[in-house]
Amino acid sequence: MSDATLDVIAIGNAIVDVMAPCDDALIERLGLTRGGMTLVDTARAHELYDAMGPAREISGGSAANTLAGLAALGASCAFIGQVADDQLGEVFAHDVRAGGIAFATPNRAGDPPTGRCLIFVTPDGQRTMNTFLGASQFLPPAALDENVIASAKVLYLEGYLWDPEEPRAAMRRAIGAARQAGRKVAFTLSDAFVIERHGADFRAMIEAGEIDILFANHVELAALTGHDDFHDGIAKLRAKVPVLVVTRGADGAVAVAGDDWAEVNAEPIERVVDTTGAGDLFAAGFLLGHVRGRGLDDCLRLGAICAAEIISHYGARPEADLKALTAPILGSPQRG
Amino acid sequence: MSDATLDVIAIGNAIVDVMAPCDDALIERLGLTRGGMTLVDTARAHELYDAMGPAREISGGSAANTLAGLAALGASCAFIGQVADDQLGEVFAHDVRAGGIAFATPNRAGDPPTGRCLIFVTPDGQRTMNTFLGASQFLPPAALDENVIASAKVLYLEGYLWDPEEPRAAMRRAIGAARQAGRKVAFTLSDAFVIERHGADFRAMIEAGEIDILFANHVELAALTGHDDFHDGIAKLRAKVPVLVVTRGADGAVAVAGDDWAEVNAEPIERVVDTTGAGDLFAAGFLLGHVRGRGLDDCLRLGAICAAEIISHYGARPEADLKALTAPILGSPQRG
Numbered sequence: 001m002s003d004a005t006l007d008v009i010a011i012g013n014a015i016v017d018v019m020a021p022c023d024d025a026l027i028e029r030l031g032l033t034r035g036g037m038t039l040v041d042t043a044r045a046h047e048l049y050d051a052m053g054p055a056r057e058i059s060g061g062s063a064a065n066t067l068a069g070l071a072a073l074g075a076s077c078a079f080i081g082q083v084a085d086d087q088l089g090e091v092f093a094h095d096v097r098a099g100g101i102a103f104a105t106p107n108r109a110g111d112p113p114t115g116r117c118l119i120f121v122t123p124d125g126q127r128t129m130n131t132f133l134g135a136s137q138f139l140p141p142a143a144l145d146e147n148v149i150a151s152a153k154v155l156y157l158e159g160y161l162w163d164p165e166e167p168r169a170a171m172r173r174a175i176g177a178a179r180q181a182g183r184k185v186a187f188t189l190s191d192a193f194v195i196e197r198h199g200a201d202f203r204a205m206i207e208a209g210e211i212d213i214l215f216a217n218h219v220e221l222a223a224l225t226g227h228d229d230f231h232d233g234i235a236k237l238r239a240k241v242p243v244l245v246v247t248r249g250a251d252g253a254v255a256v257a258g259d260d261w262a263e264v265n266a267e268p269i270e271r272v273v274d275t276t277g278a279g280d281l282f283a284a285g286f287l288l289g290h291v292r293g294r295g296l297d298d299c300l301r302l303g304a305i306c307a308a309e310i311i312s313h314y315g316a317r318p319e320a321d322l323k324a325l326t327a328p329i330l331g332s333p334q335r336g
Numbered sequence: 337m338s339d340a341t342l343d344v345i346a347i348g349n350a351i352v353d354v355m356a357p358c359d360d361a362l363i364e365r366l367g368l369t370r371g372g373m374t375l376v377d378t379a380r381a382h383e384l385y386d387a388m389g390p391a392r393e394i395s396g397g398s399a400a401n402t403l404a405g406l407a408a409l410g411a412s413c414a415f416i417g418q419v420a421d422d423q424l425g426e427v428f429a430h431d432v433r434a435g436g437i438a439f440a441t442p443n444r445a446g447d448p449p450t451g452r453c454l455i456f457v458t459p460d461g462q463r464t465m466n467t468f469l470g471a472s473q474f475l476p477p478a479a480l481d482e483n484v485i486a487s488a489k490v491l492y493l494e495g496y497l498w499d500p501e502e503p504r505a506a507m508r509r510a511i512g513a514a515r516q517a518g519r520k521v522a523f524t525l526s527d528a529f530v531i532e533r534h535g536a537d538f539r540a541m542i543e544a545g546e547i548d549i550l551f552a553n554h555v556e557l558a559a560l561t562g563h564d565d566f567h568d569g570i571a572k573l574r575a576k577v578p579v580l581v582v583t584r585g586a587d588g589a590v591a592v593a594g595d596d597w598a599e600v601n602a603e604p605i606e607r608v609v610d611t612t613g614a615g616d617l618f619a620a621g622f623l624l625g626h627v628r629g630r631g632l633d634d635c636l637r638l639g640a641i642c643a644a645e646i647i648s649h650y651g652a653r654p655e656a657d658l659k660a661l662t663a664p665i666l667g668s669p670q671r672g
Contacts, residue, residue: 018427020434021655054404054431054653057393068390087423087449091354095390098356113423317390319357 006152007075007291012063013136014081015115016088020055022120037129037191045132048118058315059095063158065277065316069284071100072322078102084135088114105143108135125272137164150181153291159190162198186213195223213243215283255296262296267308277316281306342488343411343627348399349472350417351451352424356391358456373465373527381468384454394651395431399494401613401652405620407436408658414438420471424450441479444471461608473500486517489627495526498534522549531559549579551619591632598632603644613652617642
């Protein structure tokens with residue numbers, strides 16, 4: 001196994017978030033699944049957009065958000081994902097590259113357009129996501145460069161992208177390439193509804209030992225294991241996953257690796273503005289700690305700090321200086 | 337003169353703001369005019385975008401921002417401006433209409449694309465704007481419906497739109513329609529560099545008594561009048577403009593109408609995040625007071641409250657509940 005030249009390479013949805021505040025009555029009236037991620041077609045996307053208030057556009061995509069956090073923390077990263085040859089695709093690609101992330105997937109010509117996620121944010125900061133995958137679902141396995149995948153310490157994959165067929169095939173191929181090169185595979189379960197659709201695949205991958213680091217929130221853990229009880233869920237998985245990370249919203253997070261068990265409280269914040277990206281940025285902090293060889297405690301604390309930053313403002317891309325925020329753990333940017 | 341059915345109709349640039357924080361060194365390195373608005377062509381827009389960090393997109397355009405504030409305060413408004421038939425045009429049109437503003441200008445097919453403004457925000461909150469006008473500069477005079485213009489209490493025009501030829505002709509025609517219907521014409525000078533290019537036009541319109549309400553900041557006042565001294569500048573204009581409103585950034589604002597002179601301090605705010613839209617939202621508050629028949633003092637206070645809201649976050653479209661913020665002056669939304 002040669003030396004890794006990248007810290008993390010990720011495959012994920014390449015989508016732009018379109019976000020607006022809304023009241024609870026609108027969620028009800030539109031029949032939205034509060035707090036969840038629902039895939040929508042063109043007609044439904046138009047219907048929801050028409051009902052949405054004045055919005056702002058910020059690049060999103062779960063794994064891309066995680067990379068944005070990792071890159072802001074100083075990790076070397078690359079992204080693989082599919083945008084169309086249009087203005088939103090240009091926005092997404094700009095934001096990824098401007099964040100210092102390598103991104104070489106060619107644009108896809110013609111329809112459908114670049115994907116977007118219509119996010120309704122209720123006064124409690126909860127986000128309800130409606131994703132029009134667009135070009136994102138046509139990421140071809142040919143977009144992978146297996147040499148690049150083999151050059152990264154960690155391959156990071158988002159469960160959201162398991163829905164469309166082509167990217168699923170691409171991710172399976174990427175897992176093979178990473179494992180053959182002796183690299184780690186990290187996977188986030190993304191959403192309980194994704195597990196309803198693809199839980200059998202995920203469980204098979206875990207049984208086969210293909211996942212080295214698994215991220216889940218407590219709801220996803222229950223959906224995957226069939227155990228509503230948090231500890232029962234962890235007990236069922238811990239022997240099969242070398243590093244298991246379970247977030248619990250305001251109740252903090254747990255990481256388990258073999259016999260090690262670590263916990264962290266959520267960082268106190270003034271006001272939850274928008275929870276979009278909380279899990280993505282938790283994963284960013286945790287993975288940064290992991291590739292830097294830190295212990296579970298530090299990894300969890302880094303995750304909690306990054307998650308707290310992202311929920312204190314709109315959008316799932318970091319705004320504050322993550323290096324400064326994590327300096328108590330990683331050392332000041334000058335020294336580290 | 338029949339009863340007005342609209343409070344304010346505005347003609348302005350239809351552009352989407354692309355905003356990112358940056359340090360002062362980048363402003364220097366890119367040779368940008370700090371604090372100003374510079375028109376850029378396609379090549380320069382690409383060069384600047386490539387140099388910009390991860391950004392967010394929020395609909396902008398000076399007059400459109402003012403209408404967004406007015407509509408949020410409960411005024412009935414209509415907007416005239418030109419977008420292309422593309423994704424950013426869809427974003428702009430959505431945000432205007434979702435704000436409750438009537439917008440009937442048809443999209444323009446083909447090149448150029450919808451306009452955008454690349455905004456670099458330095459740590460002091462100052463914005464440096466680089467505008468690619470795109471489709472916005474091709475607003476045809478035929479886009480005006482003179483009956484609609486005649487139906488609004490106030491016609492509001494932005495000086496920024498004086499640069500391109502077609503919209504300038506449209507605005508001249510709109511002024512004629514408004515005056516013939518006995519309506520008020522309000523004009524914002526927008527930027528000192530715009531006055532360098534078009535000051536002769538602006539001075540001629542003022543001399544001809546075509547402008548009933550004039551908005552300027554202290555720099556624009558000096559550029560227009562040739563008087564660096566604030567009071568000398570006002571003295572030169574006050575006899576020719578029925579209502580003259582001069583903003584002075586952190587030093588508050590002054591309004592003069594005939595023998596009436598009123599002043600307001602800037603609202604205290606915790607932190608200036610981004611000054612984009614401060615003048616636009618000041619105009620929104622002032623005009624709301626004006627169309628509701630309030631005195632100069634109330635108009636100024638409303639302007640100061642709206643300006644304070646907009647500089648406390650990124651973007652030039654209001655995020656907080658302006659009705660609630662202005663309730664001490666206008667009464668609570670339930671009663672008013």
